[in-house]
Amino acid sequence: MHDDDSTVNEAATAVRRSPGRTATTVGAVAAVAVAALAVALWSTGPGNKPAAPAAGAPPGTSAAAPEDDDSGQPAGRPLTPFDTRYPAVSRLDAGLLKAVQEAARDARADGIEFRVTSGWRTRKHQQRLLDEAVKRYGSTEQARRYVSTPQKSAHVTGKAVDIGPTDADDWLIRKGARYGLCQVYNNEMWHFELLTSPGGICPSPLTDAAG
Numbered sequence: 767m768h769d770d771d772s773t774v775n776e777a778a779t780a781v782r783r784s785p786g787r788t789a790t791t792v793g794a795v796a797a798v799a800v801a802a803l804a805v806a807l808w809s810t811g812p813g814n815k816p817a818a819p820a821a822g823a824p825p826g827t828s829a830a831a832p833e834d835d836d837s838g839q840p841a842g843r844p845l846t847p848f849d850t851r852y853p854a855v856s857r858l859d860a861g862l863l864k865a866v867q868e869a870a871r872d873a874r875a876d877g878i879e880f881r882v883t884s885g886w887r888t889r890k891h892q893q894r895l896l897d898e899a900v901k902r903y904g905s906t907e908q909a910r911r912y913v914s915t916p917q918k919s920a921h922v923t924g925k926a927v928d929i930g931p932t933d934a935d936d937w938l939i940r941k942g943a944r945y946g947l948c949q950v951y952n953n954e955m956w957h958f959e960l961l962t963s964p965g966g967i968c969p970s971p972l973t974d975a976a977g
Contacts, residue, residue, distance in 0.1 A: 836888050836890060836891055838852040838853035838854045839852065839854040839884060839885070840852070844881035844882060844883050844930060845881065845882040845885070846870070846879075846880060846881060846882065847863065847866045847867045847870045847880055847882055847927075848867060848870070849882070850863075853886060854882065854884070854885035854886050854887070855882055855885050855886075856886075857885075857886035857924050858885050858886050858924045858925075858927060859923070859924045859925045859960070861946075861960055862924070862925060862926075862927060862947075862959070862960050865945040865946050865947050865960060865964070866880070866882075866927055866929070866945075866947065866958075868945055869938060869941070869942065869944075869945045869947060872941075873934065873937050873938075873941075876937065878933055878934050878937045879934065880929055880934045881929065881930045881931065881934065882927055882928070882929065883928045883929065883930045883956060884921065884927070884928040885921070885924075885927050885928070886921060886922075886924040887919065887921040887922055888922070889916040889922055890916075892913075892914070892915070892916040892919045892921060892922050893915075893916050895913050896909060896910075896913045896914075896915060896916075899912055899913040907976075910975060910976040911953065911974040911975055911976045912953070912954070912974065912975055913975060914975050920950075920959055925959055925960070926950070926957060926958070926959045927957075927958055927959075928954075928956045928957055928958075929956055929958055930956055932955070935949075935955045935956050936955075938958055939955065942958060942968070943962060943965070943966060943967060943968045944964060944965055945964055946960045946961070946962050946963055946964045946966065947959070947960060947961075948960075948961040948962060948968035948969065948971075949968070949971050950971060950972060951971055951972050951973070951974050951975055952971045952972065952973055952974065953973070953974045953975075954974075954975070
């Protein structure tokens with residue numbers, strides 16, 4: 767039972783046990799019950815539920831909850847492109863980091879805030895993500911659609927960054943070419959790399975990470 771349900775029941779019991787109370791007292795008790803019910807409805811409303819992981823994202827790449835790893839990505843706290851005290855950001859390719867920061871400043875003027883949900887990764891962390899994806903999807907072949915090997919991952923070389931939330935991804939997909947930033951995979955709207963010169967034309971996204 768929810769705590770607010772108990773508050774409502776206690777209020778009702780108080781009324782039954784004191785039938786001689788004035789209408790003012792009864793009204794006050796009713797007000798408490800209504801307030802408790804309002805809290806219950808607010809706490810379970812759709813706007814107050816935790817964000818769901820990005821669709822199709824394998825373990826460790828969720829835009830909602832990056833894991834605390836040896837790449838310096840803090841658990842439950844997505845970074846901004848300016849959090850350079852963390853290796854996940856500071857060890858990004860210099861050109862990529864500059865482009866993302868420039869885009870983040872311009873997006874902020876449009877009311878959009880960038881979050882780095884995953885940046886530079888160690889080989890060890892990349893392998894762990896791949897192993898988790900194999901368990902989740904049942905085969906290496908399927909897992910490779912979402913997670914590259916440590917030998918091929920652009921995250922390991924610092925040449926890829928995952929950006930969230932969805933409105934930031936949408937902004938970058940539409941305007942990223944101004945900074946040379948391009949969506950790489952159709953099934954990962956959050957994954958961006960420098961694939962063109964600023965103001966150029968982005969290549970068509972690949973189907974997935976398997977190529």
